[in-house]
Amino acid sequence: MTTTADTLILFGATGDLSQRMLLPSLCALAGEGLLHEELRIIGTARSDLSDEDFREFARKAIETYLPEQRRGDLATFLPRLSYQTLDVTTPEGYAELAGKVGEGREVAIFLSTAPSLFKPTIEGLAAHGLADANSRICLEKPLGTDLASSCAINDAVASAFSEDRIFRIDHYLGKETVQNLIALRFANIMFEPLWNAQHIEHVQITVGETVGLEGRADFYEHAGALRDMVQNHMLQLLALVAMEPPGSFEAGAVRDEKVKVLRALRPIAADESVTGQYRGGAADGKIVPGYDEELGRDSDTETFVALKAHIDNWRWQGVPFYLRTGKRMPERVTEIVVQFRCVPHSIFPGAKLKQNRLVIGIQPTENIHLRLMAKVPGIEQEGMVLREVPLDITMPDAFTGKVKRIAYERLLLDLVHGAQTLFVRRDEVEAQWRWIDAIRKTWAEEGQKPKTYSAGSWGPSAAIALAERDGVSWHE
Structure with missing residues (x-):
């Protein structure tokens, strides 16, 4: 799909995601002239608001969450917005929404609602001409x-929209450093020849959060860390690290290679996973309660998970991928660590050579950090003195004048223009769920319960042992 949408409909337009991310992102794009002047934005939710009410709601969200220097002219942006009250579970309102859209428009629809509402929303859109060939x-x-519930959602969406008109979002794919991972691998000849089991010892992917439940108790209690973080964000990062070079940057070529990786993931053995649940402690500079205290009852939901994953293909055979994510960690961090192997033979007697290590920081700081061995300046009579030195590329420093964007800016712009490369295809989602479901089945069969860890720590000691029994230390 290459046509540009001239109408964007935001379902859940008064929700938290809309306030924090969607409306500020759209305003920033408009302020830079990246949205064409004719694009109209229609918000819809159950709240009974007028157009002016919604514009005032948007103004407050933008002034709260978007830096002033990025807002552009609000007097020009806000008139693009209009609003339609709609309860997606009832037929009333869809006709009014269709009337507000008008005939012959190219429509992009963003669903920021509970998944349980996807099916009635799709049916309402289809019944009123908003799911035709001009809509995505x-x-x-x-x-x-x-997997079963994911297939049910995908089937419901596919009943009205073809795959080339479905954009499944993972906001991590909109982050600059995640996209830069693709550039690092496939725009530089020095890395790709080494990007295999012969030269890489292991890979680590860490997603640490300092926060606890933050008002998401009902959702998190039914999700847990495995489904909340690993199933989507972390497996997408793994796929980008491990995929074969695509023939082009076209959506089909990139997603074909990612799904091959996801299908090659070996089922996790019982001793290759660790789960944890935080207890009270000190996190983010303050004393915090444990998960069970925040929840108000006992629970077996994991707030931490560490996995040792394997990809059964020629490129990665024998290379472990260590994944860990958790809440109430010592710091907020998302990073990928690529540990290269030792040189096959050292010509420097007495020198302690350290393995080269590539660290790709995704948040909160976007950077690329490479550790190399170099000679210490000076004249030595008994052998060269070597030391590990860093090569750092911090994105704001490397690209002076470039602004730090919200990840949704890139994704919303691609949705409007019909570019699917940074979105997730159905077979990717289902391959991810298939692997995750197998892990949860193993946990159930083994009776595996989360081990406790103190808030402000890097998880239970068993997670350290998971890596250290292979001679690996987590990067901290």
Whole structure:
């Protein structure tokens, strides 16, 4: 799909995601002239608001969450917005929404609602001509709680929209450093020849959060860390690290290679996973309660998970991928660590050579950090003195004048223009769920319960042992 939408409909337009991310992103894009002047934005939700009410709601959200220097002219942006009250579970309102859209428009629809509302929303859109060949739809996660529920959602969407008109969002793919990972691998000849089991010892992917439940108790209690973080964000990062070079940057070529990786993931053995649940402690500079205290009852939901994954193909055979994510960690961090192997033979007697290590920081700081061995300046009589030195590329420093964007800016712009490369295809989602469901089945069969860890720590000690029994230390 290459046509540009002239109408964007935001379902859930008064929700938290809309306030924090969607409306500020659209305003920033408009302020830079990246949205064509004719694009209209229609918000819809159950709240009974007028157009002016919604514009005032948007103004407050933008002034709260978007830096002033990025807002552009609000007097020009806000008139683009209009609003239609709509209860997606009832037929009333869809006709009014269709009337507000008008005839012959190219429509992009963003669903930021509970997955349970996807099916009635799709049916309402289809019944009123908003799911025709001129429409495309974007789905916000979670897309199910397991493979079966994910398939049910995908089937409901596919009943009205073809795959080339479905945009499944993973906001991590909109982050600059995640996209830069693709450039790092496939725009530089020095890395790709080394990007294999012969030269890489292991890979680590860490997503640490300092926060606890933050008002998401009902959702998180039914999701847990495995489904909330690993199933989508972390597996997408793994796929980008491990995929074969695509023939082009076209959506089909990139997603074909990612799904091959996801299908090659070996089922996790019982001793290759660790789960944890935080207890009270000190996190983010303050004393915080444990998960069970925040929840108000006992629970077996994991707030931490560490996995040792394997990809059964020629490129990665024998290379472990260590994944860990958790809440109430010592710091907020998302990073990928690529540990290269030792040189096959050292010509420097007495020198302790350290393995080269590539660290790709995704948040909160976007950077690329490479550790190399170099000679210490000076004259030595008994052998060269070597030391590990860093090569750092911090994105704001490397690209002076470039602004730090919200990840949704890139994705919303691609939705409007019909570019699917940074969105997730159905077979990717289902391959991810298939692997996650197998892990949860193993946990159930083994009776595996989360081990406790103190808030402000890097998880239970068993997670350290998971890596250290292979001679690996987590990067901290």
